[in-house]
Amino acid sequence: MxxxxxxxxxxxxxxxxxxxxxxxxxxxxxxxxxxxxxxxxxxxxxxxxxxxxxxxxxxxxxxxxxxxxxxxxxxxxxxxxxxxxxxxxxxxxxxxxxxxxxxxxxxxxxxxxxxxxxxxxxxxxxxxxxxxxxxxxxxxxxxxxxxxxxxxxxxxxxxxxxxxxxxxxxxxxxxxxxxxxxxxxxxxxxxxxxxxxxxxxxxxxxxxxxxxxxxxxxxxxxxxxxxxxxxSERLMRNAIAELPDGDYTATTYLDGYLDDPDPAKKHLPLTVTLKIRGSDMTVDLTGTSKQIDDKPINMPLEGTVDIAIWLTIRSILLDSDVYGHIPQNSGLTRPIHLVVPKGTLANPIFPAPTIARFCPGNQLADTVMKALSQVVPDKVSAGIGNLRVIAFSGLNNETHWVHMEIFEGAYGGRHGIDGMDAIDTLYANTRNNPIEDLESHLPLRINRYELRTDACAAGQWRGGLGSIREFTYLEDGGASIEGEGHAYKPWGFGGGADGDTASLTLRKADGSECAMPSKMPYEAANKGDTFIVVGPAGGGYGDPQKRDPERVLADVLDGFVRMDEAREQYGVSIREDMTIDWATTEALRSRAD
Structure with a gap:
């Protein structure tokens, strides 16, 4: 049957x-x-x-x-x-x-x-x-x-x-x-x-x-x-049928290999067109970059691309806050049809490598979100801060140790809600590793783990903040890095500001520092070397001048927004005693209108 x-x-x-x-x-x-x-x-x-x-x-x-x-x-x-x-x-x-x-x-x-x-x-x-x-x-x-x-x-x-x-x-x-x-x-x-x-x-x-x-x-x-x-199929069909028929297209970009001299390996477009007809939706990826034959950021069509698309559509159209528990099964995917040209990043031809498909797939999910923003603007978030994975490793006598750390991104703001800070986004909802567990098993020390305070995308609902983590080697080892978002900022929506890019720095034991690209093949590290990992910040949602001044004040008190930024970006005047100057605020916002 x-x-x-x-x-x-x-x-x-x-x-x-x-x-x-x-x-x-x-x-x-x-x-x-x-x-x-x-x-x-x-x-x-x-x-x-x-x-x-x-x-x-x-x-x-x-x-x-x-x-x-x-x-x-x-x-x-x-x-x-x-x-x-x-x-x-x-x-x-x-x-x-x-x-x-x-x-x-x-x-x-x-x-x-x-x-x-x-x-x-x-x-x-x-x-x-x-x-x-x-x-x-x-x-x-x-x-x-x-x-x-x-x-x-x-x-x-x-x-x-x-x-x-x-x-x-x-x-x-x-x-x-x-x-x-x-x-x-x-x-x-x-x-x-x-x-x-x-x-x-x-x-x-x-x-x-x-x-x-x-x-x-x-x-x-x-x-x-x-x-x-x-x-489950009926739920999805009913949700699609409520949308206006039409074609909705969005494009975002991958860093690719920013340090590679070949222009075909960097600044790579991901293009998504949603074609809504009644209770069916076709997701067409025509316009997406060609595959890279000798670099592993190609994405398997079945197992990565389809999941990035289905998950994003399901989470937006069938929000569990509205619909409650929804049975997760194959019925949800029946009304969604994929058109993905072969030989592209999203449908590579064997033996093109695919092992580093994680960050590109998450960026594809964000592109689907951006296309949906044209149809259901009140249900999407602004651009997400992508994730990053570092494989730490070393050799103790004849025994290898390996640790994989997934570094958080951040959500953009959404209607009525600020973006979530320092969290795995979209199809990657893994948890972080407790510092105590990591340090008790591995020759690594975490010197710093905190939210960024230099990047808060302005909006009626602000973008989420990325995190900063520092890892120091207690003995010789090495690392390889898969990341995204060093070249392109997460997109702002509806007048919200764009988010902020990520960065990665290797500080050597002698104190010298070197900025690293978003993708780094295996590189040896010496005892005392430190990786400083700065996560991206999500985009802002809506006109910053409409943000509740009390929320702006709270962000200033938390150290996320400076007083001059509150005035310039949000039109909110804050006195030295950390109270709102309501008269000046009203005047600033009136001029902005």
């Missing part, structure tokens, strides 16, 4: 609701089990993983609430990629199998996001898959780590590739595959331990799904989730 068309309810609403809750709890349990069994902070603390139940046709039924969208969203693509690979090889899926997959041209998000899939059988019938994906701290690439790799010449330079590889067959562990993992990954105990945790979490999910089927019957469960997919 392949539920692909909306129909009348097949199961009574109470039973369907109970089954929906049970499915969601299965995914949540998988997520918590994975977190508790994992070895690395990227899973345990940052929660950079996904867990879901997928039906036998590749439809997502539920996902773990702890998941980041960039991990949970691609999981149906992992399953479809696996089924396609196995069909082409003439292989079969059997009870007791566990399948390993990370092919970015076969549904996976990128190579380090490794998926493990356990097929679920009921009375010898394949009824679905329990799936987890998680980011791993090393995948055997050119340099240590699995993010920050920005100089891979092709897909083969990005690390190990697994295309539907069985690591268990009919319940028997395939030891040579596991040994290959241990032999080719720098931090093998950590990574293989996380992989084994993924397998265990999938098996728990498979067991719970079978128990659900045995309790209610296969047909009832299938009909219940068919209704669930149809319900």
């Amino acid at each position: 392949n539920p692909t068309h909306a129909t009348a309810n097949r199961v009574d609403p109470v039973t369907a609701s109970v089954i929906r809750g049970a499915l969601e709890n299965i995914a949540i349990e998988m997520g918590y089990k994975l977190m508790r069994m994992s070895y690395s902070s990227i899973i345990r603390e940052s929660e950079d993983f996904g867990a879901a139940i997928i039906d036998a046709h590749g439809n997502q039924l539920c996902e773990s609430i702890q998941s980041t969208p960039l991990q949970s969203g691609p999981l149906p693509g992992y399953v479809r990629g696996i089924m396609k690979q196995m069909e082409e090889r003439g292989d079969t899926i059997e009870p007791g199998d566990v399948i390993l997959h990370n092919d970015p041209y076969g549904g996976a998000s990128h190579g380090p996001d490794v998926g493990f899939v356990v097929p679920v059988f009921h009375q010898d019938q394949l009824v679905g898959f329990a799936v987890t994906a998680a980011h791993h701290l090393d995948i055997g690439a050119l340099s240590p780590g699995s993010c920050g790799i920005v100089d891979a010449m092709d897909a083969y330079a990005e690390g190990l590739q697994f295309k539907a590889i069985k690591v268990y067959q009919r319940g028997v562990k395939i030891e040579p595959v596991w040994q290959m993992l241990r032999d080719n990954i720098r931090t093998s105990k950590l990574v293989v331990g996380d992989m084994e945790a993924q397998v265990a979490a999938c098996r728990i999910g498979a067991q719970r799904y079978v128990e659900l089927i045995e309790r209610y019957g296969l047909e009832t469960v299938q009909h219940a989730y068919a209704d669930l997919l149809d319900y």
Whole structure:
């Protein structure tokens, strides 16, 4: 049974609701089990993983609430990629199998996001898959780590590739595959331990799904989730149908490789046109830059591009503050159609490298937001401050250590709400790593972690602030960096000011400093060297002259806005005793009008 068309309810609403809750709890349990069994902070603390139940046709039924969208969203693509690979090889899926997959041209998000899939059988019938994906701290690439790799010449330079590889067959562990993992990954105990945790979490999910089927019957469960997919589709169709038909286009730019002499590798456009017709929306990326054949900022169409688009549309049109809990499943994507020319950054041709697709994908999501601002201005935020990933690493005797740190961006202001400060944006809702956890496990010291006070985009609702962090090496090591937003400011909306760019500085142990580009291949660092990481600030929303003067005063008291900026940008006069001069403020704003 392949539920692909909306129909009348097949199961009574109470039973369907109970089954929906049970499915969601299965995914949540998988997520918590994975977190508790994992070895690395990227899973345990940052929660950079996904867990879901997928039906036998590749439809997502539920996902773990702890998941980041960039991990949970691609999981149906992992399953479809696996089924396609196995069909082409003439292989079969059997009870007791566990399948390993990370092919970015076969549904996976990128190579380090490794998926493990356990097929679920009921009375010898394949009824679905329990799936987890998680980011791993090393995948055997050119340099240590699995993010920050920005100089891979092709897909083969990005690390190990697994295309539907069985690591268990009919319940028997395939030891040579596991040994290959241990032999080719720098931090093998950590990574293989996380992989084994993924397998265990999938098996728990498979067991719970079978128990659900045995309790209610296969047909009832299938009909219940068919209704669930149809319900999610109706929600999205109704939201699209409320929008005016038309074409809405927006363009933003990637830094690319700012220090590269080749102009084709920097200042790269991302163009999005939303074509709304009734309850259907086509997202056309014609006009986006051509792919870069030998640099890994290309984005997999399935696993990154589609997720960036779907997540942004869903979060804007079906805001959970308005709609409450919305079932996360494949029904939400049915009314949204993608047109993405091949050979572009958003639909590269193999073997173009893709491992550094994280920041470009987030910028694509921001471009979708910018296009939506023409249709639903009261629901979008102004431009976001993009994120950055640094892979810190070192070698202690013969043992590597690797740490991946995701540095926050900031949201732009939105109607009625100031932009959120120092937060992972759009499709990357991972948490930060506690300083105490980091310093207790790694030869790094965090000297500074605070909000910026030099960049607050003016608006009726101000832009969010980026953060500043300083990392000092306590022993020799190195780092590689993947980032964006050094050349282009986050866009302001409706009269709001543009945000501010990011920066990165390497301060050597001798006190000398060097400004670094947004993308830096692996560079050695000595004991005492410090990375100073300044995050971008989001754009402002609306006319600053309309901002509540009391809010302006609060920003001055917090150190986010200077008194002269309050006067010049907001038309608010603040006395030396830190009170508002209302008469002068009214005069300033009258002149501005």
